[in-house]
Amino acid sequence: MIQHLPPHPQRDVLTGELHARPPLPLQTPVAISRLALSGDSGADRGAGVAHLASLCRRYGVTPPAPGADFVLADFGVFRLRYERHTEFDGWTFLRPGLSDHPDDPFAFTAIAAVPTDWLAALPGRTLVAAHIAVLPTAGEDEAPPPGCFAPDGLAGASLSGGAATAWTDFRLGPDGFTRILLQDHGLTPALAGRLAQALWEIETYRLFALLALPPARAAAGELARASDRLASLSSRLSGLEELEAEREALEELSELATGIEQIANATADRFSAAHAYHALVGRRLQVLREERLHGLPTLTEYLERRLDPALATIQATGTRTAALSVRCGRAVDLLRARVAVAQEAQTQKLLAAMAETGRAQLRLQETVEGLSVAGISYYVLSLAGYALKPLPWGPLRLDIILAALVPVIAGLVWIRVRRQRRKLAKSARRG
Template identity: 45%
Template sequence: MPTRRYGIEEHPQREALTVEVHARPYATLQAPERASHLAMLTGGGGANDDRAHVVKLCKRFNVAAPAEEMNHFMADFGPFRLKWERHTEFSTYTFFRSEAVPRDPFESPVLDAVPKDWVEAIPGKLMVAIHAAMESKDAPERSTDELARLFGAESFAGANVADGSAKAFMDFWINGDGFGHLLIRDAGLAPRRAGRLLQRLLEIETYRTMSLLAFPMAKEASGKLDRIGQGLSSIMDAMAGLEETDEEKALLAQLTDLAAELERTAASTNYRFGAARAYYALVEKRIEELRESRLEGYQQFGEFMDRRLAPAMRTCEAVAHRMEELSQRLARASQMLRTRVDIQLEAQNRDLLHSMDRRAKLQLRLQETVEGLSIAAVTYYGVGLVSYLAKGLKVGGLPIPVEAVQALAVPLVAIGAWLVVRRIRRIVTREVD
């Protein structure tokens, strides 16, 4: 229930919305520092399982566990510190330890201090794994050759970041230990700024990987769109020579099948493409926040993403646009074909109505003929009855001219029969109306 302060009624979500702004604070770091970062894909319904797994770790180390419905948690476990964050479809686990950075900054990583059985049981599928090190400004400088040997990748990014307050090097690669490598050299970072810098660099790789989930789907969907486009072109070519309604109906059925296939493809890719756009926007935002400048001999993080990530995202956008365009073309073709079918059906209905009209007129004429014959037959039999009556009366002694009576009865009986038939027809017509 909403509470009242100073007589003002609060919105029931006011407090929750305020808390959300402060829900994901950055870690406070002081070089030298080392970290291990994991991003696990668990889908939209995995938050409770992820949180429950963090609770198990807390119980093992007698640490206060995250409250129910919390999507962010930080705590000191002694041998390491943990920062857990739940996102829409994945969770990140970042383990920190303040210690001197060895000459090989990625040996004996922080993750080794975390219980192995707990790490192996983390819910979901591993998407991102990074070992990071932040060395102090007093540490010996590393040469270009040493950095190349250290990262062991054909190309990696390096730049002055945070307005020159640090240098960062990252390979965006899966090395022999199964992890990517990130090295930051402090040149005057404040603790909170150091935490923000490390998290931004980790998020760049995390969001980059998540955005690329759409790329294989885009390539698969592209092949399906090729087939749908070819099928649509064939149908449009066939429409020009159509003559029979059955042929049009067959083509309409083919169009319906193509539209159904396109809808299935769109349904299976729309969410992923939308998520990719959101993740890519976050990557661009995080790179902008690095405030990087060129470090001689290295490509900057923005340049690396422009060359390696941007083309894949453009492919996804092109496929999504093509899907929408095909949907519109299919709709127009279906409308054209349905119009042709409707016109043909209207022509057939018109011909059928004309035929029914001719049959009705013919039936009316036949009915009039039958009525005339009926009147003649009734007149014949009526006059016969009058004749029998006249002859009987004459035999009984009445002086009746039988022939004259018969002649007089013919028009009278005929008129009477006609009037009766006419009355019956009026009654029937009135009941039908």
């Protein structure tokens, strides 16, 4: 019946998401080596699968499909679990067997069975490298062999109602791997797989959460200097009176705001990822269902004491960056408003001066216009006198005739000048 219904294009993908990267059932004893390599920005995300394909061809194993995100492969002496995450590739090697040295459960490792030349060519940079030894143990209170972990940094807990015990010091061993000992007191293969996966994911996610700590520490100094500079600039604002000084202060504030935004842009993604990874660590710790053991701190207590302060520093830096950006933005807006008011006042003064100049020009133009009418009328009357003088006027006198023509000629000249001025004004407005 369902095949006759139109499916959503993402239905199969979303259904399979709940079953992605399932835990592997484990038969103890087994040695696990975990690597997580982060790629460079813009690096080929398919390089890991291509490198895995080369290992498959070497062992005669069917290679994975290009672009695969999750691969399980059995190479005989070891098994490999490959996972491609958003910013790293996870490589988990599993090798059944026990160490020949009872006092050192980590003398037998899974990664020792992997070709060294292939390991050396793994794409990316290694951030996480951990060994997990899953060993059957008769007694639930059996402590790890001396020398496995640093006594002053040991954490341990009973897991899943006493079915297992986990020990670690979260420190790098002589080979550069952190070590986790998982003692089996009656684990089922499925539970052993879930606990082992939770442990290697805790180790992976805690380190990726801490990736934001160095940028947070570096940003703290820059933010302190930016805060001092902002305080100094803000204290100077009230004493600024000249527009040029306000403009210079506005440029300084804009430069400071740009620097703060650059810090925020450079750290925002890393800080957001740190909080996401920290939340994943907390969820994986819940899977362990820890109980206190021998008065030692549990893994949760150990990580809370060491990891939570680092995350608090990261969060505080992010909050401080946002607050400083808001403060700087307010100062920029305030000073920009002051500069705008000062510019508006300056513009008003300029417009008033231009208006006064226009009025003066108008008065001058009217004066010149009156003189022009008088001058033109004089010349017209002079020419009229020369033209009328030879004519016989009888009893009429020429000077009386010219006197009568004065207002007529002056009026005509004034009308002509006015029309010409209006025509010029209208043409200037159109232009």
